[in-house]
Amino acid sequence: MSLPDAAPAPGGPLAEPVAGCAEFREPAYADRSLGDVLPAVARALGVDAGLPRISDDGLVLPGASSYVVFLVDGLGYELLRDHPEEAPFLHAHLGEPATVGVPSTTATSLTSFGTALPPGAHGVVGFSSRIPGTDQLLNALMWSKDVDPREWQPHTTAFSRLAAAGVRTTVVNKRSFEGSGLTVAGHRGADFVGVDRVGERIAAVQAVSATSPSVTYMYDGDLDWTGHRYGVDSPEWEQQLVMIDAAAEHLRETLPDQTRILVVADHGMVDSPMDNRLDVAEEPELAEGVVLLGGEARFRHVYCRSGAVDDVVATWSERIGDLAVVLTRDEAIGRGWFGPVAPAVRPRLGDVVVACRGDFAVVSTELFPYEARLVGLHGSLTPAEMLIPVLVL
Template identity: 60%
Template sequence: MADLLVPPAYGARSLGDVVPAVAHALGRGDVVGPAPTDLVLPDAPAYVVLLIDGLGANLLARHARDAPFLSALAAGAEAATAGVPSTTATSLTSLGTGLAPGAHGLVGFTSRVPGTDRLLQALAWDDRVDPLQWQPHDTLFQRLAAAGVAVTSVAKPAFEGSGLTRAAHRGATYVGVDRVRDRVAAVQEATRRRPSLTYVYESELDATGHQHGVASAAWLQELAMVDADAERLRGALPPEVRMVVVADHGMVDTTPEARVDVDAHPELLDGVWLLGGEARLRHLYCSTRDVPGVLAAWRETLGDRALVLEREDAVERGWFGPTTDAVRPRLGDVLVACTGDTAIVSTRRFGYEAELVGLHGSLTADEMLIPVLVA
């Protein structure tokens, strides 16, 4: 099963390497340290990083006719990888910090708050958890801004000041906009400053994929709109400004038949006192004495539908990059990475997940491979 999974390319060509590559292209590599080993961007006085949530490299290749602008940029371009899990909170934090999940600590859509029986839901956050303590490292946005680079984040007003934004992207001047034309204007204004880095976040493609699936007419229509918006943004910028288009993960459609509801399999919950993660990559929290039994039960039930590993095995395989002692207890004692279109749901604990069509989080190529497109 490991042969079916894509390992993250931390330090070489992963999402966390994009901003370091941009910093070197801006002539400020001294701020971020060594350049990624397999990601070099052209020099420019200003960069725009457009992140399209959910636009996996494989999805773009399959639907090239629906996204002619982005597909033309993708011709001959090598894909990069997301981190593990291939999910938004983890990826956005890697982008903003340049760190692998084992260092920045955002290790899933939900993960255990150490010393408690609570899960931190990273998109909604938790007022009892300080984002600056949960993710204490200076972001690359902070470091670049301190070095004289004008750093701007352009996204929906609703995301300003959120726990995730503070953990992942603090240090950037936030510009909250809803309409595409306002986004273009905000980016135009931000890129007039030199040197500058402008980060732009597009969320609608991912939302459509979750609701309708990536094989749906609704998703293809949204892809065409996102493609046109990206072309419009590029056309509004002067030629000396470079734009790099990336994604945080891809997506896999699931069916009701492909979902394993743990609430219908009591043997899967024996010894598990907290179920976390997400449907495609579960964190199972259990006592040390229960780990062998949990491993055996999940492996027997799932077979080749998932790779089930102890935490230290996953860490040794490099799933999370170098992992600190502070982050380790946030990881499940057992990790379950789905293959194919399998999803591990709990209708009692996470009822909303069981209603989604498109999912992500695991290490399959459709989830892990992301585009890096330079315009």
């Protein structure tokens, strides 16, 4: 397997694959990525909120007095493209996709969305990552009471900047997410409206989006849950997509024309067959030189003992072959996968990272038994995982 000597510049054309890895897609940071959505919304509202600048030919949205951003967890661009019958309303609005960041996972993506920063800056670098100076992992969805989310992610969020610029900013999400570590890290600065049912969610969005200018963010995680449980090639997932499509159409019918609705996602998903998975619990040689395993099944952070990185790369590369790309931390950073990486963030990244190709996965039935039972997975750089829809309704 041949790998490039240097990374393509971040923000390159979406059609260009990662050199030497034809099925991978580079994150389009500062151009057309999920982290560019709120800067593009601010520009569409005519508001200068001091947000990061997008390239001149990057994401551009039509002007409006208010925006509702509807983020559907797990709705990859390719999945929507391939299901026109289940989602006729959303499919009719398909245009050029955007990318998420690396890894293509919820915690990283939602923080990129809320901060308008790439993972190397905001520091939420996966589902789980090492807490520097320890041999413990931070689970970014469950968080840890010992880790202050304001210290882990110290930057002013895009929501805070919009609010300071006079924009009413609101997060409409499940009540259980209010005050969570991930919410504080990525979405602090916005008013939080807790909802648990579809009806109260729609009513809340109607109320808060009536203000001008305003940005309202609403989240739906049911499609992602269904994909993990049953797979994206399942009738359960298809029926959930039907419900998402109906919800989006109803939202458009409910809100006034001067309020734009933007439908995006945080990643796509692939089904990983059980016979195409490597279980590190059954591969003792893969534990040599390794002190901690993090990340997720499609994108592993491997934390090594001092001086063991080269040996770990060699062992993992030989065992996995062409089923994944195995890189050192510096090689992955050099390819622009995480954007510019802050010094405090570097040790959160694996000394070695493993990005899976095709539908391959690296699981551990010993360390992560629940994850090993999931059907649908995400986290790597395949188009199915990296590309997301950007639908203006």
